[in-house]
Amino acid sequence: MSTIPVMIPWLGEEEALAAAEAVRSGWVAQGPRVAEFERAFAEHLGVPHAVAVSSCTTALHLALIGAGVGPGDEVVVPSFSFVATANAVTYVGAVPVFADVDVTTGNLTAATVEPLLTERTRAVIAVDQGGVPVDLDGLRALVEPRGATVVEDAACAAGSVHRGRPVGGTAALAAYSFHPRKLLTTGEGGMVTCQDGALAARLRRLREHGMSVSAADRHAAKDGAGRLETYDEIGFNYRMTDIQAAIGLVQLRKLPAMVARRRELAERYRELLAGTGGRLVADPAHGSTNYQSCWLLLPDTAPDRGAVLADLADAGVSARRGIMAAHLEAPYQGTARVPLPATELLTGRSLILPLYHALTERQQDRVVGAVRAALG
Incomplete structure (x- = not known):
């Protein structure tokens, strides 16, 4: 009996051909395909500027720099998130302050x-x-009248909708992930979006060591103009490659179909798991989710989550623990200023079910059967 994985990226021949074309072009580092991917992603979101980077973590780092966050500042973050959210705050010398969810x-x-x-x-x-x-x-x-900035960590949310617009479309700064666990993947990679042109230009410089003229522009110059760059502030090596961007352009075209399929499968999970006492994540009143993670909150009567995961593994179902709580991990233990009961409930009693574009109804029936058996 084959194991049902928790996630498989929807990658195929079209992505392979796009990557091969980038390789054959001779331009594999950050170049014209990255610029094209940035334009296409910005158009998809309805934002003026998108800056491609090496990961969502680096996107968050640059976003915080763009927001003027530095040593001595505080940044409120959810503990209920991958640890990169809090880590990005520490990268700029600020203090992550954990809030409940x-x-x-x-x-x-x-x-x-x-x-x-x-x-x-x-x-x-x-x-x-x-x-x-x-x-x-x-x-x-709440926040902006106090002179602070809301940075949207949309790592998981490409394809989700907030009040009729793509998630991140109205944010001053937003960061996205293209890790293989996300719907839209480039293997690794990320994007930071913003509303301000001067800020976008600065973020492009910062992702490339602070160069005043990008490597792509210097190579494209035919008369020698613009070849002498300067370095006016300390930057980083946070570039995306043209190979990744070529894959991302194909993935972006497939995104609506990915979301539709995942929503269809999630609704089927909801119907099949009715009566178990568990609660499946759902759309909020102000938008719709892409179901990047289909997490299930176990009922109070369920066995320990570890036992449930072990039973699922024995049945050939590769589920995962729910989203982590950063304040319980070693670097941040003891730093929470207030109790975080919802965070600790969700991180301790939830698990993530298999959900991906190619999941069949027969496989889904196996998952549901294994969950019902594990819950007794």
Whole structure:
């Protein structure tokens, strides 16, 4: 009996041909395909500027720099998120301040953030956890009058919708991931989007060691103009390759079909798991999720989650523990300023079910059968 994986990227011959074409072109580093991917992604979101980078973590790092966050500042973040969200805050010398989340969506709310705002708060990182859109409007209304910036961590949310627009479309700064666990993948890679042209230009310089003239522009210059670059601030090597961007362009065209299929499968999970007492993640009132992670909150009567995962593994189902809680990990233990009961409930009692474009109904029936048996 074959094991059903938790995720398989939807990659095929079209992506392989696009990558091969980039290789044959002789331009494999950051170049014209990266610029094309940036334009296409910005158009998809309806934002003026998108800057391709090496990962969502580097996108968050640059976004915080762009927001003016630095040593001595505080940034409110959810603990209920991959540790990179908090780590990006430490990269700029600021302090991550952990807020609790809504137990239904897994996201920050104005009510969970407000008690943690201080005169040192420079930003809030609002995560669209597992693809569930955060209520960005409520957070911005709370935070921006205080002179702070809401940075949207949309790592999981390409294809999700917030109040009729693609997630991140209204954010001052937003960061996206193209890791293989995400719907749209380039293997590794990320994107930071923003509304301000001068800021976008600065982020492009920062991703390339702070160069005043990009390597692509220098190579493209035919008369020698623009070949002498300067380095006016310390930058980073956060570039995306043209090979990755070529794959990303194909993936972006497939994104609507990916979302539609995952939503169809998630709804079928909901129907088949009815009566188990578990609660499957769902759309919030203000938008729709792409179901990047199809997480199930186990009922109180269920066995320990570890035992459930072991039973699923024995049945050939590769599920995963739910989203982590950063404040329980060694680098951040003991730093939470307030209790985080919803975070600890969700991280301790949820698991992620297999969900990907090629999942068949027969495989899904096997998953559901294994879950029902594990729950007793």
